[in-house]
Amino acid sequence: MTQHVELPPGYPVQWEADVVLRDGSVAHLRPIRPSDEAAIHEFHSRQSEESIYLRFFAPLKRLSDKDVHRFTHVDYEDRVALVLTLREDIIGIGRYDRIEPGSAEVAFNVSDHYQGRGVGSVLLEHLAAIAQEFGITRFTAEVLPQNRKMLTVFSEAGYEVTRKVEDGVVALHFDIEPTDRSKAVAMSREHRAEAISVSRILRPRTVAVIGAGRSEKSMGHHFLKNLLDAGFTGEAHPVNAKARKILGRTAYDTIADVPGPVDLAVVAVPAEKVLKVVDDCAAAGVGALLVVSSGFGEGGGEGDELQAELVRRVRGSGMRIVGPNSFGLINTDKDFSLNVSLSPSMPPHGHLGLFAQSGALGIAVLASAARRNLGISVFASAGNRVDVSGNDLMQYWIDDDETHAVGLYLESMGNPRKFSRIARNLGLIKPVIVVQSGVSSYGVPPGHRVRSTKVRPAVFAAMLRQAGTIRVSNVHQMFDVAQLLVHQPLPAGRRIAIVGNSAALGALSAGAVAGRGLTVTHGPVSLPTEATVEEFREALARAFDDPDVDSVLTCFIPPIVAHDEDVTEAVRMAARGSDKTCVATFLGMRGVDSSTSMDEGGTGQAIPIYAMPEDAAYALAKATKYAEWRKKDHGIPVAPAGINRRVAEDVVQTVLSVSPEGRRLDPDETAALLTAYGIEVWPSRKATSVEEAVAAAEAIGYPVVLKSTAPMLRHQGGVTGVRVDLGGEQAVREAWASLHERLSPLAAGQLEVQRMATPGVACVVTADEDALFGPVVSFGVSGLPTELLDDIAHRIPPLTDVAVSELISSVKAAPVLHGHRGSTPVHRAALADLIARVSVISDDMPEVVSLKLNPVNAHPGGVQVLGAEVTVAPVARRADPGRRSLT
Structure with a gap:
C-alpha cells in the first residue's frame, strides 16, 4: 500500500482523476505536491538529452534544487502544476503560471517512454478546465520548432491557435473557452481510449486463471474449463502453486512465471488474497483483471474498505478491472471464442451485445437468449462495477462491427450524465435497450458505488428518452425488442x-x-x-x-x-x-x-x-x-447571446466567500446573477403598511398587482392571495384592506407590490443540481392541479434547441400555450430562449444548486419573469466534470 503523504494547505483533492490513455492503459492525474521533489529529479534523470533540450531550451543534465522547489511548491491558483503517474512514477508534468489577469503560460514535459499515448493532451485538457475556474481565459506557450509532438498537442486540441516565430521559438496563443470543436476532440479521444481499453479485455491473446484448482468445486476450475471448452483461440494458463497440471495445462506458481505477456488475468481466490494477486499482476505487466471473487463491497464494513483499496491499486498500476463479484465475460467472435464466465456453454454467435451487473441475472439472461435462439456478440457482467461499467462497454460497441444492437440490464447507474452522452452517440447508429425499473438511493445493490440522488424516477425516464434509448420493464421485453432490431x-x-x-x-x-x-x-x-x-x-x-x-x-x-x-x-x-x-x-x-x-x-x-x-x-x-x-433532427446546442459568465461567477463566489455553506440569494444578488445570463426579473417591493404599498405602486408605475409573499399562497392564482390590475392609489388601499383582513388569520399578511403583467399563461422553470444526475432542468404550467398531477417535464443539460422545444411540448398542459379554445398562442420562441438560458446557467455553474423562476408569464408578445429564487452552495465535482475522468 502507498505510504500516507501529508497534503499541503489548499491541496485541491477534487482535481485528482484516473484517466484512460490512448493505448487503453490507466494513469492517475493529481496536483503536484512539495513531496514530489525526489520524484521530479528521478523523472528528469530518465529523460533523453533531446527531450530535456526541447522542454528547457538548454541541456540541463540535472535540475537545480531551487528549480525543483519552485516547480513543486505552487499556490494551486495562479501557479498550478499537475502530474500524471503510473505505479507511483511520474510520466508527465503539465503546469501553468498566470502572467496577466486572464492569461497564463503553459508548459509540458512527457516521459520519453510514454510519448504518443496522449499524456500531453490529457494534461492540457485538465489544466484548461482548472484555469477557467480562476478566470483564466487564454493560454500562451513557447515551443521550439523541432518539438513537433508538442506542437501537435496544441494544434489537435480543437482550439483556435495562433502562431508566431520569434528568435527561433514558436509562440502560441489560444483561448481555452471550450468550443464545439474542442469538446468534440476531447470526447472523441475519450471514446477511442475507453473503447481500446475494453477491447484489450474482450479480445485477449493470453488469459491466466489465478486460483484455478484441480477440484471441480473450485471457482477457478470452472472458469478455466469453460474457457477451454469454448475453444479459446489464444493461450490459457492456470496459476496455482499447489498443482503442476490442471485440465491438461501446465500450472504456474505465480503470474510472474507465466511465459509472455498476459492480457487478461481471471482472479478467483479468496477476497483476503486478492490484493496480493493484484500487486503480482501489476509487477508482471498484466493488462486487465477479471475479479470473480466475492467478499467485497456487497458485504459492507471491511468489504467496502477492501473494495476501495482494490480499485486504487488496480488503477494505480495502469490496469482496468471487471468486478469484483463478476459472473464473467464472453466474446463469441470466432477469432477469440472467449468464455471466461460461469456459463458452462458458449451462447451462439450473433449480433446482440449484453451487459448485466448481477451475476445471478447473467445466468438467466444468457439462458433466455439461448431459448430464443438469439445470438450474442459480447456478454459482460460488471459485478460490483468498481471500474468497467456499461458506459465502457457502450464505448466499445460503438466501433464493434459484430454488435448490431445492445441490451443493458442496469441495477444502478454511477454516472448518468456520461451514460446519456455515450448512449446517445451509440443510439444514433445502433439501438440501445435498457432494463431499469427506476433509480433511487433505495434500489442500489450492495457493493455498488453510487452517489445519492434526490430526483424523482421521472427524471431518470426523461434522461433515457433524451438519450434515445429504448426502455423496457423486464428481460423478456428486452429480448422481444432485441430479436426484431437485430434481425429486421x-x-x-x-x-x-x-x-x-x-x-x-x-x-x-x-x-x-x-x-x-x-x-x-x-x-x-x-x-x-x-x-x-x-x-x-x-x-x-x-x-x-x-x-x-x-x-x-x-x-x-x-x-x-x-x-x-x-x-x-x-x-x-x-x-x-x-x-x-x-x-x-x-x-x-x-x-x-x-x-x-x-x-x-x-x-x-x-x-x-x-x-x-x-x-x-x-x-x-x-x-x-x-x-x-x-x-429526426436532434438540433444544435443552445448558445444564447448576451451571456457574461464572469459576472455570474463573481456573484456566486462573493456569496460563498462570506457564506461558505451557501445560502439563498437576496433579490439584488438574484437579479445580478440572472441578468448576467440575459434574464430580467421584474422587480417587486415588499410592503408592511398600506402607505408603503402606495409608495411602492407609485414608484413602479400603475397598474400594479398586490400579492401575498406567503409560500402557501404565492403563484396559486385566484383571488385568495392576490389583487390584480390596480390602477390607482384608492385601488391599492382597498386591495390592501381586503387582503390584510383575509390573510392575517393565516399569518400570511406579508404583501408585495409588482407591476401588472400582460395577460398570459403562468409557467414555472426550474434547475436543480443533483449529486448523481448533475443539473436537471424542469418545466411546467403553474397551478395546483398541474402540480398534483405531476405534469412536469425534465431534461438533462446540455440541451439542444430541439430538446428545449420538446421539453415545452411534453407537458400535458402544453395546449394552453398553443391557443387552447381559441386563445392567442404564447410567444413560444421567447419561452424557449428563457429555458435555454436557464439550462446554460445550470450547466455552467454547479454551485447554483437551485433556481426557480415562478411565475414566468408567457404571453403572445414574449415572456415576463415575475419571480425568481436562487440558492447557491459549494458542491462536489460532478460525476461527468467536462474533462476526461474515470468515475
Whole structure:
C-alpha cells in the first residue's frame, strides 16, 4: 500500500482523476505536491538529452534544487502544476503560471517512454478546465520548432491557435473557452481510449486463471474449463502453486512465471488474497483483471474498505478491472471464442451485445437468449462495477462491427450524465435497450458505488428518452425488442399490415397494434384455417407490396391443411428481399426463426416470432419509435447571446466567500446573477403598511398587482392571495384592506407590490443540481392541479434547441400555450430562449444548486419573469466534470 503523504494547505483533492490513455492503459492525474521533489529529479534523470533540450531550451543534465522547489511548491491558483503517474512514477508534468489577469503560460514535459499515448493532451485538457475556474481565459506557450509532438498537442486540441516565430521559438496563443470543436476532440479521444481499453479485455491473446484448482468445486476450475471448452483461440494458463497440471495445462506458481505477456488475468481466490494477486499482476505487466471473487463491497464494513483499496491499486498500476463479484465475460467472435464466465456453454454467435451487473441475472439472461435462439456478440457482467461499467462497454460497441444492437440490464447507474452522452452517440447508429425499473438511493445493490440522488424516477425516464434509448420493464421485453432490431430492418413508419388465418387473432392483433400508437392500413386479412400454402403466400405478397404499409405482422394458429413449417417458409419467402419489417405470431412460440439465420448461410432476414400478438405489437412499437428518434433532427446546442459568465461567477463566489455553506440569494444578488445570463426579473417591493404599498405602486408605475409573499399562497392564482390590475392609489388601499383582513388569520399578511403583467399563461422553470444526475432542468404550467398531477417535464443539460422545444411540448398542459379554445398562442420562441438560458446557467455553474423562476408569464408578445429564487452552495465535482475522468 502507498505510504500516507501529508497534503499541503489548499491541496485541491477534487482535481485528482484516473484517466484512460490512448493505448487503453490507466494513469492517475493529481496536483503536484512539495513531496514530489525526489520524484521530479528521478523523472528528469530518465529523460533523453533531446527531450530535456526541447522542454528547457538548454541541456540541463540535472535540475537545480531551487528549480525543483519552485516547480513543486505552487499556490494551486495562479501557479498550478499537475502530474500524471503510473505505479507511483511520474510520466508527465503539465503546469501553468498566470502572467496577466486572464492569461497564463503553459508548459509540458512527457516521459520519453510514454510519448504518443496522449499524456500531453490529457494534461492540457485538465489544466484548461482548472484555469477557467480562476478566470483564466487564454493560454500562451513557447515551443521550439523541432518539438513537433508538442506542437501537435496544441494544434489537435480543437482550439483556435495562433502562431508566431520569434528568435527561433514558436509562440502560441489560444483561448481555452471550450468550443464545439474542442469538446468534440476531447470526447472523441475519450471514446477511442475507453473503447481500446475494453477491447484489450474482450479480445485477449493470453488469459491466466489465478486460483484455478484441480477440484471441480473450485471457482477457478470452472472458469478455466469453460474457457477451454469454448475453444479459446489464444493461450490459457492456470496459476496455482499447489498443482503442476490442471485440465491438461501446465500450472504456474505465480503470474510472474507465466511465459509472455498476459492480457487478461481471471482472479478467483479468496477476497483476503486478492490484493496480493493484484500487486503480482501489476509487477508482471498484466493488462486487465477479471475479479470473480466475492467478499467485497456487497458485504459492507471491511468489504467496502477492501473494495476501495482494490480499485486504487488496480488503477494505480495502469490496469482496468471487471468486478469484483463478476459472473464473467464472453466474446463469441470466432477469432477469440472467449468464455471466461460461469456459463458452462458458449451462447451462439450473433449480433446482440449484453451487459448485466448481477451475476445471478447473467445466468438467466444468457439462458433466455439461448431459448430464443438469439445470438450474442459480447456478454459482460460488471459485478460490483468498481471500474468497467456499461458506459465502457457502450464505448466499445460503438466501433464493434459484430454488435448490431445492445441490451443493458442496469441495477444502478454511477454516472448518468456520461451514460446519456455515450448512449446517445451509440443510439444514433445502433439501438440501445435498457432494463431499469427506476433509480433511487433505495434500489442500489450492495457493493455498488453510487452517489445519492434526490430526483424523482421521472427524471431518470426523461434522461433515457433524451438519450434515445429504448426502455423496457423486464428481460423478456428486452429480448422481444432485441430479436426484431437485430434481425429486421427498422420500420419506416407506423403503418401496419396484419395477415393471419383467424379473424379473432386478427382482431386481437389490430387492437394491440392500435393500442401501441400504430395504425393498421392493410387488413386485418383473415384467411380460413383450411387455406393452402399458396393462399398464404399470395396474401402475404399483397401486404408486402402495399405502398401504404411499413411493417407486416403475420399471425397464425396451427393450420389444418398446411404444415407449420410450410407456413413459416411462406413468411420467410414473402419477407425475403423486402426492406419492410416483418414479425410473426405463432401461438405458443417465441424466439428467432432459426431456419433462415444469416449466420447459417441463409439468404434472408431471420423472422422474430412471438407467442402472442401483444408481444409482437409491443416490439414493433418500440422499434418504430426508435426509428423515428434516429431519423429526426436532434438540433444544435443552445448558445444564447448576451451571456457574461464572469459576472455570474463573481456573484456566486462573493456569496460563498462570506457564506461558505451557501445560502439563498437576496433579490439584488438574484437579479445580478440572472441578468448576467440575459434574464430580467421584474422587480417587486415588499410592503408592511398600506402607505408603503402606495409608495411602492407609485414608484413602479400603475397598474400594479398586490400579492401575498406567503409560500402557501404565492403563484396559486385566484383571488385568495392576490389583487390584480390596480390602477390607482384608492385601488391599492382597498386591495390592501381586503387582503390584510383575509390573510392575517393565516399569518400570511406579508404583501408585495409588482407591476401588472400582460395577460398570459403562468409557467414555472426550474434547475436543480443533483449529486448523481448533475443539473436537471424542469418545466411546467403553474397551478395546483398541474402540480398534483405531476405534469412536469425534465431534461438533462446540455440541451439542444430541439430538446428545449420538446421539453415545452411534453407537458400535458402544453395546449394552453398553443391557443387552447381559441386563445392567442404564447410567444413560444421567447419561452424557449428563457429555458435555454436557464439550462446554460445550470450547466455552467454547479454551485447554483437551485433556481426557480415562478411565475414566468408567457404571453403572445414574449415572456415576463415575475419571480425568481436562487440558492447557491459549494458542491462536489460532478460525476461527468467536462474533462476526461474515470468515475
